[in-house]
Amino acid sequence: MLRLGFPPPSLFSPSKTPESQSKPHSFARRRSSRCLRRKRGGNLAEFKNLVTASISVEGAAATPTVDKREEEFDAIVIGSGIGGLVAGTQLAVKGARVLVLEKYLIPGGSSGFYERDGFTFDVGSSVMFGFSDKGNLNLITQALEAVGHKMEVVPDPTTVHFHLADDLSVRVHREYDDFITELVNKFPHEKEGINKFYGICWKIYNALNSLELKSLEEPVYLFGQFFKKPVDCLTLAYYLPQNAGVIARKFIKDPHVLSFIDAECFIVSTVNAMKTPMINASMVLCDRHFGGINYPVGGVGGIAKALANGLVDKGSQILYKANVTSVILDQGKAVGVRLADGRKFFSKTVISNATRWDTFGKLVKADDLPEEEKNFQRIYVKAPSFLSIHMGVKASVLPPDTDCHHFVLEDDWSRLEVPYGSIFLSIPTVLDSSLAPEGHHILHIFTTSRIEDWQGLSIKDYEEKKELVADEIIKRLENKLFPGLRNSIVFKEVGTPKTHRRFLARNNGTYGPMPRNVPKGLLGMPFNTTAIDGLYCVGDSCFPGQGVIAVAFSGIMCAHRVAADLGLEKRAPALDTALLGLLRWFRTIA
Numbered sequence: 297m298l299r300l301g302f303p304p305p306s307l308f309s310p311s312k313t314p315e316s317q318s319k320p321h322s323f324a325r326r327r328s329s330r331c332l333r334r335k336r337g338g339n340l341a342e343f344k345n346l347v348t349a350s351i352s353v354e355g356a357a358a359t360p361t362v363d364k365r366e367e368e369f370d371a372i373v374i375g376s377g378i379g380g381l382v383a384g385t386q387l388a389v390k391g392a393r394v395l396v397l398e399k400y401l402i403p404g405g406s407s408g409f410y411e412r413d414g415f416t417f418d419v420g421s422s423v424m425f426g427f428s429d430k431g432n433l434n435l436i437t438q439a440l441e442a443v444g445h446k447m448e449v450v451p452d453p454t455t456v457h458f459h460l461a462d463d464l465s466v467r468v469h470r471e472y473d474d475f476i477t478e479l480v481n482k483f484p485h486e487k488e489g490i491n492k493f494y495g496i497c498w499k500i501y502n503a504l505n506s507l508e509l510k511s512l513e514e515p516v517y518l519f520g521q522f523f524k525k526p527v528d529c530l531t532l533a534y535y536l537p538q539n540a541g542v543i544a545r546k547f548i549k550d551p552h553v554l555s556f557i558d559a560e561c562f563i564v565s566t567v568n569a570m571k572t573p574m575i576n577a578s579m580v581l582c583d584r585h586f587g588g589i590n591y592p593v594g595g596v597g598g599i600a601k602a603l604a605n606g607l608v609d610k611g612s613q614i615l616y617k618a619n620v621t622s623v624i625l626d627q628g629k630a631v632g633v634r635l636a637d638g639r640k641f642f643s644k645t646v647i648s649n650a651t652r653w654d655t656f657g658k659l660v661k662a663d664d665l666p667e668e669e670k671n672f673q674r675i676y677v678k679a680p681s682f683l684s685i686h687m688g689v690k691a692s693v694l695p696p697d698t699d700c701h702h703f704v705l706e707d708d709w710s711r712l713e714v715p716y717g718s719i720f721l722s723i724p725t726v727l728d729s730s731l732a733p734e735g736h737h738i739l740h741i742f743t744t745s746r747i748e749d750w751q752g753l754s755i756k757d758y759e760e761k762k763e764l765v766a767d768e769i770i771k772r773l774e775n776k777l778f779p780g781l782r783n784s785i786v787f788k789e790v791g792t793p794k795t796h797r798r799f800l801a802r803n804n805g806t807y808g809p810m811p812r813n814v815p816k817g818l819l820g821m822p823f824n825t826t827a828i829d830g831l832y833c834v835g836d837s838c839f840p841g842q843g844v845i846a847v848a849f850s851g852i853m854c855a856h857r858v859a860a861d862l863g864l865e866k867r868a869p870a871l872d873t874a875l876l877g878l879l880r881w882f883r884t885i886a
């Protein structure tokens with residue numbers, strides 16, 4: 297069966313919005329009961345919790361408008377992406393009363409899931425960092441543990457198989473030595489440079505891994521870490537303003553190796569190594585070998601479901617179909633939110649998991665954009681969105697031992713960052729066959745694409761263009777990797793940047809912020825506090841940026857800073873002013 301669209305397909309037409317669907321609630325329940333029948337996709341108790349959470353809060357909110365200040369929460373979180381859920385659950389664990397408001401029908405945002413014809417698709421990436429059982433950087437594991445959940449995972453033997461220009465094929469093996477041996481075998485003359493570059497990545501990773509990770513905006517913690525681990529903190533402070541490309545160029549001369557490192561960085565930052573902060577590069581280039589990439593059994597969507605259930609278990613609430621349209625300000629302080637249906641909720645603090653462009657462009661009705669946000673927009677622009685193709689195929693089309701994740705850049709290195717230039721492909725059924733009907737695999741294909749390409753088209757032209765562009769991409773994969781691919785397709789849905797904008801509520805469907813020019817590493821990236829008292833941001837437009845593990849860290853940092861401001865964690869108000877002022881100044885020089 298061939299279909300074009302995105303979850304749910306009946307909603308997908310350029311003129312409809314999620315709010316205009318007729319029976320979203322029954323859709324959510326149907327989906328829940330279907331999931332209950334799945335063998336490994338989640339257990340009954342989990343799903344009861346999820347549905348009850350939604351019903352109980354909706355019940356509470358059934359009164360016309362909740363606008364009495366005595367109904368106050370400690371924190372309202374706008375959005376249930378992994379950033380919002382981690383912030384919410386961490387606060388709930390510390391004893392705060394949290395309300396998460398999600399526009400869509402299920403939690404997770406870009407890390408959500410959807411089901412069609414027996415296939416369970418991850419909405420976005422299936423490459424999960426931070427999901428191991430060791431070290432301090434397994435932030436997904438830790439976020440789940442905090443609310444008493446543990447997920448079964450399947451270790452991925454190969455993080456990604458690169459198929460690059462000039463017939464360069466490199467497998468990033470789970471074992472670091474196997475990966476380095478393979479790379480050095482391709483470029484023996486650069487053995488020393490390769491070892492030095494990845495060696496520095498390890499130095500940074502080990503420093504990160506030695507710290508207890510909390511808010512860098514909270515001075516008691518930050519100075520405490522400097523006191524306990526001065527060398528590691530100074531190492532991080534030294535590399536904070538640096539980018540991977542400059543460091544790679546100190547040791548490596550061969551342009552092909554440098555292009556390979558560009559591709560390594562691009563898949564996690566959507567920009568080349570010259571623009572990728574060294575700390576972020578080190579984090580991903582090492583975590584994949586330290587803890588390894590591990591795929592959650594039942595699909596990535598299980599992480600958000602477990603966090604949402606954990607939130608409720610800890611006495612907090614989550615409300616779906618809750619589209620926040622504005623943050624309520626009282627004498628310049630954020631005190632609550634207003635929903636599209638007129639309801640209002642009040643809280644001591646408000647945390648936005650919407651992008652900063654949406655938070656300050658739509659949700660906050662301030663006369664002027666705060667200087668802080670002007671600075672953010674001076675340094676960062678919206679990264680492009682994606683064209684994504686979710687397909688079900690006959691298993692016979694894949695050769696035995698096919699890797700789970702692939703990155704394809706066929707002939708021309710210079711096309712790395714060009715829209716549709718390179719192709720990401722994940723086949724999660726290689727690791728968890730329960731995601732597809734027997735004898736089938738899932739192919740999730742994505743490539744960068746800009747919203748401008750999809751605007752101003754009639755519905756017919758839009759649908760035809762989707763089909764055409766998707767077909768080109770599939771043909772390229774057929775030529776490069778899997779002969780016969782097109783004839784093996786049993787299911788296909790195509791999402792465009794407009795789809796991402798609609799269903800993930802992300803400005804222009806952006807994947808997150810990317811530096812406008814060469815940045816000073818991570819120095820210019822804002823943390824969680826904002827220029828508005830009581831309003832915090834979390835997610836990928838906060839330090840350290842794009843990525844599920846990155847937004848999980850942002851959630852941990854945010855919860856710590858908010859908890860300190862709520863009096864649930866130690867704080868030192870005099871030091872706060874000094875540190876926050878200093879960090880603000882750093883950002884202006886970035």
Ligand SMILES: NC(=O)c1ccc[n+]([C@@H]2O[C@H](COP(=O)([O-])OP(=O)(O)OC[C@H]3O[C@@H](n4cnc5c(N)ncnc54)[C@H](O)[C@@H]3O)[C@@H](O)[C@H]2O)c1
Pocket residue numbers: 374375376377378379380397398399400403404405406407419420421618619620621649650651654682799800801802807808834835836837841842843844847
């Ligand atoms: N696009 C991909 O391929 C993909 C896939 C998986 C993970 N990721 C990673 O996840 C990161 C994003 O995670 P995140 O936690 O920052 O955010 P997110 O975009 O995943 O989630 C934000 C959530 O907030 C909700 N929301 C936004 N505005 C709202 C409003 N006004 N009212 C109510 N709800 C609202 C959205 O519906 C969404 O569920 C990305 O940087 C990316 O690295 C991306």
Ligand SMILES: CC(C)=CCC/C(C)=C/C=C/C(C)=C/C=C/C(C)=C/C=C/C=C(C)/C=C/C=C(C)/C=C/C=C(\C)CCC=C(C)C
Pocket residue numbers: 421422423425456504507509512521529530532533536563564565575576577579580701702703720721722840841842843844845846849882
């Ligand atoms: C404050 C000051 C100034 C100073 C001080 C010093 C210090 C102490 C510092 C510290 C720091 C820290 C702690 C930091 C941290 C950081 C972190 C954690 C980071 C992280 C990061 C992460 C990341 C970035 C990630 C990302 C990822 C991603 C994006 C992924 C993606 C994926 C995909 C897309 C897939 C692909 C696919 C295929 C190939 C198919």
